[in-house]
Amino acid sequence: MKLTFRIWLLIAVFILALLAISPSFESGVLIKNVETNSTAYEAGLRQGMIIKSVNDRRIKNLEDYNQVITNILPSEEKIKILINTKSSQAVLFTDKLPEIIVANTPRTKLKTGLDLQGGSRALVKPEKQLSSSEMNDLIAVTSNRINVFGISDVTIRSVSDLSGNTYMLVEVAGATPKDLEDLVSKQGKFEAKISNETVFVGGDKDITSVCRNDASCAGIESCDTVSGEDICRFRFVIYLSEEAAKKHAKITSTLGVNYTEYGKYLDKKLDLYLDDQLVDSLLISEGLKGQETTVIQIQGSGSGPDRNSAIENTEESMNKLQTILITGSLPFKLNIEKLDAISPILGKEFTKNIMLLALVAFVAVSVVLFIKYRKIKITLSVILTMFSEAFITLGIAALINWNLDAPSIAGIIAGMGTGVNDQIVIIDESVSNLQESIKERIKRALFIIIGAFFTIIAAMLPLFWAGAGLLRGFALTTIIGVSVGILITRPAFADIIKKIEG
Numbered sequence: 001m002k003l004t005f006r007i008w009l010l011i012a013v014f015i016l017a018l019l020a021i022s023p024s025f026e027s028g029v030l031i032k033n034v035e036t037n038s039t040a041y042e043a044g045l046r047q048g049m050i051i052k053s054v055n056d057r058r059i060k061n062l063e064d065y066n067q068v069i070t071n072i073l074p075s076e077e078k079i080k081i082l083i084n085t086k087s088s089q090a091v092l093f094t095d096k097l098p099e100i101i102v103a104n105t106p107r108t109k110l111k112t113g114l115d116l117q118g119g120s121r122a123l124v125k126p127e128k129q130l131s132s133s134e135m136n137d138l139i140a141v142t143s144n145r146i147n148v149f150g151i152s153d154v155t156i157r158s159v160s161d162l163s164g165n166t167y168m169l170v171e172v173a174g175a176t177p178k179d180l181e182d183l184v185s186k187q188g189k190f191e192a193k194i195s196n197e198t199v200f201v202g203g204d205k206d207i208t209s210v211c212r213n214d215a216s217c218a219g220i221e222s223c224d225t226v227s228g229e230d231i232c233r234f235r236f237v238i239y240l241s242e243e244a245a246k247k248h249a250k251i252t253s254t255l256g257v258n259y260t261e262y263g264k265y266l267d268k269k270l271d272l273y274l275d276d277q278l279v280d281s282l283l284i285s286e287g288l289k290g291q292e293t294t295v296i297q298i299q300g301s302g303s304g305p306d307r308n309s310a311i312e313n314t315e316e317s318m319n320k321l322q323t324i325l326i327t328g329s330l331p332f333k334l335n336i337e338k339l340d341a342i343s344p345i346l347g348k349e350f351t352k353n354i355m356l357l358a359l360v361a362f363v364a365v366s367v368v369l370f371i372k373y374r375k376i377k378i379t380l381s382v383i384l385t386m387f388s389e390a391f392i393t394l395g396i397a398a399l400i401n402w403n404l405d406a407p408s409i410a411g412i413i414a415g416m417g418t419g420v421n422d423q424i425v426i427i428d429e430s431v432s433n434l435q436e437s438i439k440e441r442i443k444r445a446l447f448i449i450i451g452a453f454f455t456i457i458a459a460m461l462p463l464f465w466a467g468a469g470l471l472r473g474f475a476l477t478t479i480i481g482v483s484v485g486i487l488i489t490r491p492a493f494a495d496i497i498k499k500i501e502g
Contacts, residue, residue, distance in 0.1 A: 004495045010488055014391065016395065017391055017392045017394065017396070018391075020109065020399040021395050023108055024107055024108065025107070027052070027059070027105070029050070029102040030103050031045060031046065031051065032047060038213050039092055039099070039213075040100050043090040043092050044088060045083065045098070049088070050085055051065065051084070051085055052086055054069065054081065054084075055068070055081060056082065069097060073095070074095055074096050077095055079095065080093055081098070109398040110404060111398075111404065112404050116350060116404065119172050120340065120341050121338075121340045122169075122170045122180050122336050122338070123338040124167060124169075124334045124336055124337065125168075126166070127332055127333040127335065132158075134331070137331050139156050141327060141330055142170065143156050146170075154171070154172050155169075155170075155172075159472070160465060168184075171403075181339060190274055192273075194252065194271070199244065199251060200248070201328070202324045203325075203326075204326075205241070207239065207240060209238070210236070210238050210322050210325050211236045217237040218236035218322075219234065220232050220234050221235050221299075223311065229304070229305065230304055230305070230307045231301055232302055233301045233314070234302070234318040235299045235300075237295060238297075240293070241294075242294070245294045248292070248293060248296075249291055252266060253289065253290035255267055265283045266286060268284070269282055269284065300321060302314030302317045302318075350406065354409060365383065365386070365420060366383055369382055375500070378497070378500060385419065385423060385492070386420055386423070390415070392484045392488065393412050393415060394412070396480050396484070402473070403473070407473040411473060411477030415480070415481020415484075416481070418456065418478075418482055418485065419481070422449045422452070423493055426442060426493060426494055426497055429441045429448075430498075445494070449486065450486065453485075457482070457483075460478050464476065464479075
């Protein structure tokens with residue numbers, strides 16, 4: 001059978017989709033996140049690298065990596081760890097687990113959303129309507145805060161509903177709803193005041209550096225039991241800009257001195273406020289009066305019913321405060337309109353059920369078509385065209401880096417259903433009114449299909465913005481699927497039916 005241009009076009013686009021998806025069988029583990037200011041970061045490990053071996057032991061998957069690392073770390077003393085990636089080599093001297101998050105190397109370039117891999121999603125509304133530039137600033141600061149806190153696989157984008165309200169949609173894989181709520185629900189406005197005058201605020205304008213992951217300038221100082229509860233105190237050093245240091249000198253130069261049994265201190269304290277709430281008050285040494293100091297020690301505390309819980313809560317409080325000091329406050333106050341949690345187990349079950357459903361649908365459609373038309377060629381043509389249409393849609397999703405979530409997969413299924421329906425229209429038109437030429441019958445079928453195509457597009461476009469973007473995946477993949485059908489697969493299928501009927 002001589003192939004027409006439309007059939008060749010279908011084959012070419014199918015091959016391009018295969019290249020876009022790029023099935024991969026590469027071994028190793030992918031570094032998904034590296035905590036900044038860590039030994040792993042200083043050694044040269046970066047997000048996106050693929051670890052191939054650790055201490056000359058080959059790493060094939062996540063299970064191999066965990067087994068090798070847990071056998072050598074943590075250690076009582078610092079040891080040398082040699083990590084070979086696909087493109088470089090990193091040497092770590094550490095007694096702790098590397099501050100990295102790893103996962104199995106992806107088998108394709110298809111990106112899956114929270115519905116498939118698990119995590120948390122927050123739909124956040126600013127206190128006022130934002131312009132596009134203001135929303136971009138909000139997204140940038142939020143992304144920086146989440147990245148500094150050490151959370152990977154983050155998707156943050158602006159969405160809107162049909163009423164024109166704008167929201168920020170935050171999706172974080174592997175995070176709990178509490179993690180996400182703590183990071184985005186509070187503005188994180190940090191202020192240090194003396195006599196109600198602001199000395200410095202969080203962010204790189206006043207703070208040039210914050211000590212993290214260095215026991216010499218950051219850590220838990222002490223823990224005590226008070227009234228049956230364990231309380232631990234942390235401290236870490238921050239470095240001020242020259243402007244903030246001058247402001248500190250100017251304010252402290254007018255203060256008096258108090259004489260206590262612990263030493264000489266200024267008569268006013270350095271009050272630390274977070275979101276306008278006083279979190280701590282620090283004594284100021286007499287030697288800092290009128291001095292342009294750029295080194296300030298920040299203190300705080302955490303508590304728990306037992307010592308381990310108190311230490312854990314204290315470290316969490318210290319990390320959050322460090323993050324806010326590094327990134328600064330969010331430019332606008334936010335309200336969480338919707339907060340969802342998706343279990344990764346449910347995601348795996350969903351994927352498994354989708355594959356099973358696709359197999360059942362494949363068999364059912366094949367049987368019904370064969371019973372109806374009694375021709376194996378027609379049945380195979382419909383099935384192969386339906387499969388190629390779904391595959392091309394996946395290829396386009398991989399090309400544009402679209403996250404495939406449950407609504408997106410539902411859109412692909414809807415597109416496949418529309419495709420089968422259109423192919424049946426073409427087949428029925430080709431076997432009816434035999435007094436007309438096959439060309440005229442196919443032409444009439446395509447006219448019906450084009451009308452249905454514009455109806456679907458008209459229905460999907462409002463849905464693309466409805467629900468503050470939560471249904472965007474369904475609308476987008478449906479539009480892609482029916483567009484692929486009307487431009488590529490339907491014309492090719494019509495030519496195939498012409499060949500079969502001819």
